[in-house]
Amino acid sequence: MIPPYDRVIMISGANRGIGLAVTELLIEHGYRVSLGARDVDTLDALKIAAKPDQVACFTYDAFDLDLAKAWVAGTARKFGRIDGLINNAGISKPSFNIEEEDATILDLMISVNIKGPLRLIRLALPHLIKSGSGRVVNVSSLSGKRVKNSNFGYAMTKFSVVALTHAVRRHGWDYGVRATSICPGYVQTDMTAKASAVAGSDMIQPQDLAVLIETALSLPNNAAVAEMLVNCRFEDQF
Numbered sequence: 735m736i737p738p739y740d741r742v743i744m745i746s747g748a749n750r751g752i753g754l755a756v757t758e759l760l761i762e763h764g765y766r767v768s769l770g771a772r773d774v775d776t777l778d779a780l781k782i783a784a785k786p787d788q789v790a791c792f793t794y795d796a797f798d799l800d801l802a803k804a805w806v807a808g809t810a811r812k813f814g815r816i817d818g819l820i821n822n823a824g825i826s827k828p829s830f831n832i833e834e835e836d837a838t839i840l841d842l843m844i845s846v847n848i849k850g851p852l853r854l855i856r857l858a859l860p861h862l863i864k865s866g867s868g869r870v871v872n873v874s875s876l877s878g879k880r881v882k883n884s885n886f887g888y889a890m891t892k893f894s895v896v897a898l899t900h901a902v903r904r905h906g907w908d909y910g911v912r913a914t915s916i917c918p919g920y921v922q923t924d925m926t927a928k929a930s931a932v933a934g935s936d937m938i939q940p941q942d943l944a945v946l947i948e949t950a951l952s953l954p955n956n957a958a959v960a961e962m963l964v965n966c967r968f969e970d971q972f
C-alpha cells in the first residue's frame with residue numbers, strides 16, 4: 735500500500751461530529767482529504783489547519799445527485815486519485831413511529847443514510863478499484879446490529895448500511911477494495927445532545943472513533959475488518 739501521505743480520502747459530513755474528528759486526524763497524519771459538507775463555508779477552519787494542497791472542499795447534500803457527481807469528479811481532478819471514501823453523513827429522526835402510515839420521515843433517513851452512501855460508492859468505485867487498495871468506511875451504528883429502542887426507522891437504515899458494506903466487500907474484493915462498517919453506540923456529538931440514557935462524558939468520544947476509522951483505512955488488503963462494533967456500555971449481545 736502507498737504511504738498514507740499520498741492517499742486521498744473523501745469524507746462526507748466532515749464539518750462536525752464524527753466527520754470532523756476523523757478529518758482532523760487524517761490531516762494531522764498527512765492524508766490528502768476531500769471534504770463534503772452541505773455548507774462548504776463550515777469547512778474553512780480545516781483548510782487553515784492543513785498544508786497547502788492537502789484539503790479540497792466540496793458542497794455535498796445527500797439529496798442532490800449532481801453534487802455527488804461533482805464532488806467525486808472534482809476530487810479525482812484535483813488529486814489525480816481516490817483511495818478511500820468515508821460515508822459519515824447521517825441523520826436520526828426518532829419521531830418516526832411503526833404505527834404511522836406517513837413514511838416521509840423514514841424516506842428522509844433512507845435518502846441520507848442509505849441512498850447517499852450508495853451513490854457515492856457507485857461514483858467513487860472506479861477510482862477505488864484503480865487505487866488497488868481502495869477503502870470504503872461506512873458509519874453505521876450498533877442500531878445497525880440490533881433494535882434496542884423505538885427509533886427503529888433509523889435502525890432499518892443502519893442495518894442497510896451494514897448490508898451495503900458487505901455488498902461492497904463482495905464486489906470489490908478482487909480489485910483490492912476493502913469495506914468496513916463502523917457500528918458505535920452513543921457518541922458524544924450534536925446527534926446525541928438530548929439523549930439521556932448515557933451521560934455525554936460516558937459516551938464514545940468522536941476522536942476515539944476517528945482512530946478506528948483510520949485503522950480501517952490503513953490496514954493492508956490481507957487484513958480486512960468487515961465490522962467494528964464499539965460500545966460505551968455493556969450489552970450482552972455485543
Ligand SMILES: NC(=O)c1ccc[n+]([C@@H]2O[C@H](COP(=O)([O-])OP(=O)(O)OC[C@H]3O[C@@H](n4cnc5c(N)ncnc54)[C@H](OP(=O)(O)O)[C@@H]3O)[C@@H](O)[C@H]2O)c1
Binds near residue numbers: 773821873
Ligand atoms: N452520535 C451517535 O451516537 C452515533 C452513533 C452511531 C452512529 N452515528 C452515525 O455517525 C454519523 C455521524 O453522526 P454524528 O454523530 O457526527 O452527527 P452530527 O454531529 O449530527 O453530524 C451529522 C453530519 O451529517 C451531515 N448531514 C446531515 N444531513 C445531510 C445531508 N442531507 N447531506 C449531507 N450531509 C448531511 C451534517 O451536516 P450539517 O452540518 O450540514 O447538518 C453533519 O455533518 C451518522 O451517520 C450517524 O448516524 C452516530
